[in-house]
Amino acid sequence: MSRQIPAALSMDGKRAIVTGAASGIGKATAIALADLGAELVLVDLSAMDATRDEVQAMGATCSVMQGDLTDDAFLASLFAGPRVHAVAHCAGILMRTPWDEDPNWNERFHRMMDVNVRVPLQITQAAMNHMGEHGSGNIVLVGSVAGKTGGTSLNTPPDYSASKGAVHALVKWMSRKAISKGVLVNAVAPGPVETPMTRGNNMGPNLPRGRMGKAEELAWPIAFLCTEGAGNMSGAILDVNGGAFVG
Numbered sequence: 001m002s003r004q005i006p007a008a009l010s011m012d013g014k015r016a017i018v019t020g021a022a023s024g025i026g027k028a029t030a031i032a033l034a035d036l037g038a039e040l041v042l043v044d045l046s047a048m049d050a051t052r053d054e055v056q057a058m059g060a061t062c063s064v065m066q067g068d069l070t071d072d073a074f075l076a077s078l079f080a081g082p083r084v085h086a087v088a089h090c091a092g093i094l095m096r097t098p099w100d101e102d103p104n105w106n107e108r109f110h111r112m113m114d115v116n117v118r119v120p121l122q123i124t125q126a127a128m129n130h131m132g133e134h135g136s137g138n139i140v141l142v143g144s145v146a147g148k149t150g151g152t153s154l155n156t157p158p159d160y161s162a163s164k165g166a167v168h169a170l171v172k173w174m175s176r177k178a179i180s181k182g183v184l185v186n187a188v189a190p191g192p193v194e195t196p197m198t199r200g201n202n203m204g205p206n207l208p209r210g211r212m213g214k215a216e217e218l219a220w221p222i223a224f225l226c227t228e229g230a231g232n233m234s235g236a237i238l239d240v241n242g243g244a245f246v247g
């Protein structure tokens with residue numbers, strides 16, 4: 001017997017921006033939101049043909065905006081069109097070369113903070129202003145277990161861990177600002193997940209489950225936070241880490 005998606009979880013008639021949509025968690029989130037009926041706006045630096053083809057094959061309406069989110073004009077343009085109901089901001093970076101041997105450390109540090117901290121703040125601010133005009137909206141950021149623990153191992157570079165700790169702090173700050181406009185700001189804090197970001201770094205055997213997370217296992221909690229089902233959640237950082245950290 002087929003059943004309809006419950007209204008509280010349906011994204012029918014809703015427009016959702018997914019950043020980082022070319023790859024990993026962002027791509028999986030776009031697919032999960034398409035499954036819930038959302039109209040999608042895919043955003044990434046890289047080409048998103050594979051994601052677009054997949055969500056269109058599922059019947060979703062989908063547009064693509066390729067560009068660099070550190071470019072303020074590009075970021076602002078995401079909110080220049082029709083009403084956006086949800087933003088799942090999954091774009092992010094991790095440089096895995098040893099930071100203390102990196103001759104370009106300063107440059108790398110500033111790039112990390114630009115992409116992983118300033119952009120989440122800017123996109124939350126822009127989305128909040130846009131959604132606030134309509135009285136509601138859901139914004140979801142992606143932190144990390146590294147932002148809570150410093151990292152699952154010393155292989156996690158300190159600039160990355162610090163950037164994710166900052167994301168958690170700004171979710172708390174922005175959620176308090178946004179709630180009076182009817183806008184909900186939340187995040188997930190993933191443990192290690194198999195994506196291009198972690199390729200070749202198999203932490204699975206050292207994790208409580210004996211394996212890393214899958215992108216879909218992050219996508220569904222993120223998609224849930226985009227729905228009315230999460231209607232009273234504000235400032236939450238959901239641990240989605242397969243038991244890698246129980247805080």
Ligand SMILES: NC(=O)c1ccc[n+]([C@@H]2O[C@H](COP(=O)([O-])OP(=O)(O)OC[C@H]3O[C@@H](n4cnc5c(N)ncnc54)[C@H](O)[C@@H]3O)[C@@H](O)[C@H]2O)c1
Pocket residue numbers: 019020021022023024025026043044045046067068069070090091092093094115142143144145189190191192193194195196197198
């Ligand atoms: N994979 C993990 O183990 C893990 C764990 C914790 C948190 N996270 C976080 O989850 C999020 C998604 O990571 P992922 O594992 O899917 O990585 P990924 O590398 O597969 O995907 C990240 C995407 O972000 C895009 N991106 C990067 N900088 C951008 C910019 N300036 N403008 C537009 N797009 C940009 C990339 O092109 C890429 O497609 C990131 O914030 C990451 O830090 C990942």
